[in-house]
Amino acid sequence: MSETFAKPVPHPTPDTQPFWDGLARGQYLLQRCKECGKLRHYPRPVCDGCWSMAHEWVPAGGRGTVHSWTVCHHPFHMGFKAQSPYILLTVDLAEGVRAQGQLRGLPAEALRLGLEVAIGFEQEGEGPVLPVFHPVPA
Amino acid sequence: MSLFERAAITGIGETAHGRGLQQGSALSLQLQASLAAIADAGLSPRDIDGIIPMATGAAVAEDFITNFGIPDLRFSATTPMGGASCVAAIQAAAAAVATGICRHVLLPIGRTGYSGTRIGARVHEMPQFRTIGEFELPLGNVAPAQIYAPMARRHMELYGTTSRQLAEIAVTTRRHAILNGNAAMTKPLTIEDHQNSRMIADPFRLFDCSLESDGGAAVVVSSAEAARDLRQPRVLVMGAAEGHPDSPSVITQRPDILRIGLAKAAPRAFAMAGVKPSDIQVAEIYDCFTYVVLRQLEELGFCKPGEGGAFVEGGALGIGGRLPVNTHGGLLSQAHLAGMNHIVELVRQLRGQAGAAQVEGATLGLVTGYGDMGDGSIAIMRRA
Incomplete structure (x- = not known):
């Protein structure tokens, strides 16, 4: 990662690297337990349902609904000041x-619980590919 | 065996609180506060035989042995739960003195939160923030104000809780800080001041957020038996508990993002103490953000979930109100000492030593902690 990229970057571990590799390919990957089939997120080594460490990575469909939000005004990290x-x-x-x-493409005033959104992927400079959300056209 | 009334808070101490007072290092601040607490109890520093330093603080047990010449420290532990640590340490200390491991456990804290490293940079050095650090910090979720704000927003959307209701908490707490006198914030605050303050992380405005200040505080937890011979009226620990929320490393993945660790701890502590919320005469409630107070009032059973907004209206949390809360000014207006100052104040209230902020006739009260991604802790106490 370039030293000129001013935002904080992730430091993946062997447990989490596939998630970041997925984002780089435009996929939001979830872990699925190979033993009991339970999905888990964020990535971690063990299934909390059956304690199996065997898992596979499956892409999320990319649709979801708003559970909550915050509008960040004060930049606690200078890398986010400009935006x-x-x-x-x-x-x-x-x-x-x-x-x-x-969130992209929608003002905070338009937000409500349950609003449908679609996942997207963005890369800024030499930073990592990150998930973003867009409104779903009615 | 229960910890019911097996331990007492026998000593309390604190330094001057402020921002940029240049009064010393984080280590010297907690040594100063500790000496005050030990003297308050009528003990010598060499009597301390147990210690629970802050896990993320500037001092370790060895510093206290070295500085105080403690001849035989028999117990040391940490309770790494962020802002829930200090009150969680009461349970750990009570267990240590109840089982006879030691007699007098020191709980110290000292911080240079204003003069030293600020919160946005500090939290990510803690292992508890590892998950957030990898998956949410790169998205712009940097500091506690941003990490907790979605809980408050969802509470507002589900229950109609308003920013003016959050302001009630900030305004009442400021009034208490002014009564206390030893506080970083000394200027009166109005609802309008709160509403006009700049937005930090919606719905949190500046005056919804706690301070970053410099200072120290400490308490001594002794066995209930040993406390009989000491200087101050005995304040007995009737119930104590800690609780961890589901998905404790990250709020985003919590099945119910409003449910905090206190939901598990509070019923345990009330059952141990044998009292109900309506018996409580004064409550020192961890207030890193106004919303966190409101939500804890619900989890403590003072009102139903979703009714916290209505509960705090009309000065209900003031001295003389329905439930006096944070009678010292809390983290919002007195000082950010991770809630050690809340323990100090509860003991002061129960001893009848709270001066202008004294809740008349208060002999039974509680103190809570809240930390990291919603860890909770609680202690219920009474004057013997």
Whole structure:
């Protein structure tokens, strides 16, 4: 990662690297337990349902609904100062786990619980590919 | 065996609170507060035989042995739960003195939260923030105000809770800080001041957020028996508990993002103490953000879930109100000492030593902690 990229970057571990590799390919990957089939997110080594460590990575469909949000005005990290204020969404993915990402293309005033959104992918400079959310056309 | 009335808070101490007072390092601040607490109890520093330093603080047990010349420290532990640590340490200390491991456990904290490293940079050094650090920090979810704001927003959307109701908490707490006198914030605050303050992370405005300040505080937890011979009126720990929320590392993945660790801890503590919420005369409630107070009032059973907004209206949390809360000014207006100042204040109230902020006749009260991604802790106490 270039030293000129001013935002915080992830430091993946062997447990989480496939998630970031998926984002780089335009896929939002979830872990599915190979033993009992339970989905889990964020990535971690063990299934909390059956304690199996065997898992596979499956792409999320990319649709979800708004669970909550915040509009970030004060940049607690200088890397986000230029784009402030920005909206962070907490989204219920259709698969039953949640995702977080910045919202694009909609003002905060239009937000409500349950609003349908679609996942997208963005890369800024030499930074990592990150998930974002877009409104779903009616 | 229960911890019911097996331990007492026997000593309390704190430094001057403020921002940029240049009064010393985080280590010297907690040594100063600790000496005050030990003297308050009528003990010598060499009597301390147990210690629970803050897990993320600037001092370790060895610093206290070295500085105080403690001859035989028999117990040391940490309770790494962020802002829930100090009150969680009461349970750990009570267990240590009840089982005879030691007699006098020191709970110290000292911080240079204003003069030293600020919160946005500090939290990501903690292992509890590892998950957030990898998956949400790169998206712009940097500091606690942003991490907690979606809980408050969802509460507002589901129950109609308003920013003016959050302002009630900030305004009442400021009034208490002014009564206390030893507080970083000394200027009166109105609802309009709150409503006009700049937005930090919607729905949190500046005055919904706690301070970053410099200072120290400490308490001594002794066995209930040993406390009989000490200087101050005995304040007995009737119930104590800690609780961890589901998905404790990250709020985003929590099945019910409004449900915090206190939901598990509070019923345990009330059952141990043998009292109900309506018996409580004064409550020192962890207030890193106004909303966090409101939500804890619900989880403590003072009102139903969703009714916290209505509960805090009309000065209900003021001295003389329905439930006096944060009678010292809390983290919002007195000082950010991760809630050690809340323990100090509860003991002061129950001893009848709270001066202008004294809740008349208060002999039974509670203190809570809230930390990291919603860890909870609680202690219920009474004057013997």
